[in-house]
Structure formats: structure tokens, C-alpha cells
Amino acid sequence: MEKLTEKSTKQIKDRIEFWFFKYFDKTKLDFDGSELFTLFELLDTELQADLKQRINIENNETPVLVLKISDSEFIINTTKKFIRIENNMTEIIDYSEFEWHNGYKSFVIDKVKKIITQHDGYFSEFGLRKRNGEIIYWKIPTGVAGYGFWNVTKKCELIGRKFKQID
Numbered sequence: 001m002e003k004l005t006e007k008s009t010k011q012i013k014d015r016i017e018f019w020f021f022k023y024f025d026k027t028k029l030d031f032d033g034s035e036l037f038t039l040f041e042l043l044d045t046e047l048q049a050d051l052k053q054r055i056n057i058e059n060n061e062t063p064v065l066v067l068k069i070s071d072s073e074f075i076i077n078t079t080k081k082f083i084r085i086e087n088n089m090t091e092i093i094d095y096s097e098f099e100w101h102n103g104y105k106s107f108v109i110d111k112v113k114k115i116i117t118q119h120d121g122y123f124s125e126f127g128l129r130k131r132n133g134e135i136i137y138w139k140i141p142t143g144v145a146g147y148g149f150w151n152v153t154k155k156c157e158l159i160g161r162k163f164k165q166i167d
Contacts, residue, residue, distance in 0.1 A: 004162060006165075007165060007166065009062050009079050009165060009167050012079040012163060016065060016079070016159075019155050020152050023151050036068045036144075037066075040065060055076060057083075058080070062078060063078050064078060065077040067141075067145060067146075069086075072085075072086065073085060073086045073087075073139075079165065081093060081094045081095055084138050091138075094160065098130060099131045100129050101128055102128070102129050103127060104126050105124055105126075120143030122143070123141055124139070124142050126146065126149075
């Protein structure tokens with residue numbers, strides 16, 4: 001069994017933000033919270049408050065990233081888990097349960113008869129594989145925001161496997 005490295009909530013938040021900035025090759029100053037995939041703390045304060053009210057997070061847990069699917073649907077990455085919000089319902093995958101992403105299910109646009117994978121403006125089912133083999137599918141954007149989510153959050157597996165939160 002691997003030895004767990006002790007990390008504070010802030011250290012885990014900083015690590016997730018590091019992966020985010022590295023993937024986009026940008027700094028915090030390059031984001032304003034209006035992006036589909038962005039830092040939670042850059043969201044409008046009213047939206048932050050609304051989302052926090054709709055999710056059940058622990059005292060030592062911090063929302064870090066948010067992927068906006070629609071006005072009522074979001075995926076939030078905290079320092080401990082993925083939280084999918086749709087209207088007033090939530091679905092949670094703890095990082096300790098998360099193994100890897102399975103990627104997008106392919107889909108075809110009727111008029112074009114083309115498989116869409118990396119085009120903005122579309123959505124597709126995206127698989128998150130749990131350690132028990134179960135695959136959970138969530139609808140996410142297929143363009144820049146979705147691929148950012150895919151590439152940044154695949155590393156959350158490390159948090160669940162290697163880090164022990166100490167505060």
C-alpha cells in the first residue's frame with residue numbers, strides 16, 4: 001500500500017489550481033470567472049453563495065473549480081470530491097473513489113453526419129470511472145472547457161490515492 005502524503009486543504013487547493021493554470025498555460029489574471037471552466041473563487045459572489053448553499057461540503061473542504069453546463073447545472077471540484085449539481089439535486093464522487101476518466105461517448109450531428117469531439121457549443125456524455133469499476137456519465141461541453149475539465153481533473157485521482165487531508 002502506498003504511503004499517504006499529508007496535505008492541508010490549502011495545499012490541495014493550490015495543487016488543483018496549479019494543474020488548471022498549467023493546462024491552460026495562463027495565470028490567474030487571465031481568468032475573470034465568466035469562462036465555462038473556471039476558478040470557483042472568481043465566480044460572481046451571488047452565484048458562489050447559491051452554489052455553496054446547494055452543496056454539502058465539510059468544514060475543511062474548499063470549492064476550487066467549476067464547470068458550467070447550464071444556468072442550473074454545474075460540476076464543482078472541491079479539495080475532496082466532484083459534485084454535480086442539476087437543479088436542486090447533487091451527485092458526488094469522492095476523489096478516493098475516482099480512478100480515471102473514460103472520456104466522451106461519441107455522438108453524431110444529424111445534418112452533418114460528423115462525429116463531434118473537440119468542438120465548442122456541443123455537449124456529450126463523459127465517463128468518470130470509479131475504483132469499483134462503475135462508470136458514471138455526466139453531460140459536459142465537448143470544446144475547450146470540456147477538454148480542460150478532462151485534462152485538469154484526471155489528476156484528482158492522485159488526491160484520492162496519495163494525499164491525506166490533515167486539517
